[in-house]
Amino acid sequence: MTSPSSRSKLASEPVNDRLIDEISKLVNSLTGIQLGEKQRSMVSSRVKKRMSTLGLHTDADYSAHLRAHAETETAYLVSLLTTHHTYFFREFAHFEHLEKTALPGLIKEKKKVGSKKITVWSAACSTGQEVYSLAMFLDYYFSKHAPDFTYEILGTDVDPASVKAAANGVFRAKEIKEVPLQFLGRHWAKGTGDIADFVKVKSTLKARCQFEAMNLLKPSGRGISQKFDLIFCRNVFIYFNTEQIKSITKTLLASLADSGALYLGVSESLNGLGLPCEIVGPSIYSHPKKSSGEKPQSTAPVAPLAMHQALRVFCVDDSPTILALLKKILTTDLGFEIVGTATNGLEAAQKLKTLKVDLMTLDIHMPEQTGLEYLKNSYKPGHPPVVMITSVSREDASLPMECLRAGAFDYVEKPSLANLATQADEIRMKLKLAAKSKHSSKGHDLVSAFSKQSGAVLNISSKLRVIFCSEEDRAKALKLVTELGDHGPATSVVTNTSEAQDFFSRRAWVGKSLSVIVFGDVAPELAKSIAQLNPDQLILEDRSQRTRNPELRVLATEIIPATSFAYTSSEFFKRGAA
Secondary structure, X not given: OOOHHHHHHHXXXXXXXXXXXXXXXXXXXXXXXXXXXXXXXXXXXXXXXXXXXXXXXXXXHHHHXXXXXXXXXXXXXXXXXXXXXXXXXXXXXXXXXXXXXXHHHHHHHHHHOOOOEEEEEEOOOOOOHHHHHHHHHHHHHHHHHOOOOEEEEEEEEOOHHHHHHHHHXXXXXXXXXXXXXXXXXXXXXXXXXXXXXXXEXXXXXXXXXXXXXXXXXXXXXXXXXXXXXXXXXXXXXXXXXXXXXXXXXXXXXXXXXXXXXXXXXXXXXXXXXXXXOEXXXXXXXXXXXXXXXXXXXXXXXXXXXXXOOOEEEEEEOOOHHHHHHHHHHOOHXXXXXXXXXXXXXXXXXXXXXXXXXXXXXXXXXXXXXXXXXXXXXXXXXXXXXXXXXXXXXXXXXXXXXXXXXOOOOEEEEOOOOOXXXXXXXXXXXXXXXXXXXXXXXXXXXXXXXXXXXXXXXXXXXXXXXXXEOOHHHHHHHHHHHHHHOOXXXXXXXXXXXXXXHHHHXXXXXXXXXXXXXEOOOOOHHHHHHHHHHOOOEEEEEOOOOOOOOHHHHHHOXXXXXXXXXXXXXXXXXXXXXX
């Protein structure tokens, strides 16, 4: 019998090479997907998590389980190892190509033959984010440019479980916060009660979207029985070898209408494969144009498009960290230039008098004048479009609604190093859309529909908030306590050595959900003691100077300006943290 300590040790070890090879070959035989050296750690971690779920402790245990439940477990492995991270409106450059080039051309061609329908195939649709992104985008585009046109989308994926989820059309509400308000329309219904954190796509989109399970290496069904004007097969070729990529692409091209476009992932290329297509945009291909010359068409990457003048962005935020991240995100090679920064609304209003600005990013919680106060005082006709970039969640009903009513175009939650790639795409996308719109958003009712009123903190006795600070920050800490009010959990302020000794000796935090707030820097010994608390939430103050407490910075869940302390800590408790 395996002892508990031995089981713990086995659970922490990676899956052995033999089992990884066995599983990889099994999935490959069914899907054609290549799970090689680059994917070994992914296979190991996902299988190890599966073993934990099943209560299995050794590789031999799992091998026996796989043999005993071959059909059901194999299907689960296919889903486990072929479902990858995706999100709404991923790689927005392709949607820009649709707007500027593909759709105008297709509409023109369709009118010549008396057709008013655009057909789309999402050939690796996963759980449906790409399909419904395209549906929202096409619905909006046609309403503005071709109201008599309609569309039909087919989504296929090798994993039947993903296809079933996509057809169901239910997503966590936080997933659609990435969707620009102008595309949301009235296409989503928010759950209530036990499913309040979920949304479901309405028939206005769903009726135009169909889904099928299909292996791209063994094509079948509608994917090969009709022609499509637009085909998306993005970010999957990394899992196939060269011959498989050629085979899949030939299938896709055979289903592509003469004037259609094939979209691959922006990092994928068909260069050098000798396929009968030509590149027309960033990883976008079409059939070769008919010409009298004999020169073969090229699939080599096209020269970069001539850059339009960069969008001039004015960033208003009191967080040095956020301003630094925005400088990484909004670069000239991506069409942006940060022409100025400010740390509050009053400073922003003064600087805007002399700056030439196309767009503004604006925080809500700032000293002297908040973002909302700025909008109410300064947003007038002719003001540059404003996108809110703030720590306040869109689900908080009051503040986003007020900012949108006051003139803001859209809303993005602040980026962090952990989610920088995803948030960077969302920020750039919404800024570009704001620049095109030249007016504030009309999506106020949409935010209201998906928001939830900030409720009371439940089970107050099981929660505790502690504020640590130096003597020089004690006044700020006491002001924060006043701001927090007396409706939340108990709040302690720990400033000096004696207060710290008293707090740690009482161990009042044991068994409670703990939010810790740290103003500035604290003494090294106190920092070590704070780290050992292992709080559920650790908020550090974002200051321009380097912190003397690196051990806390590593553990921090939030590094934000002090102006956001009250909101962030309160929301943590209202979310029902355990």
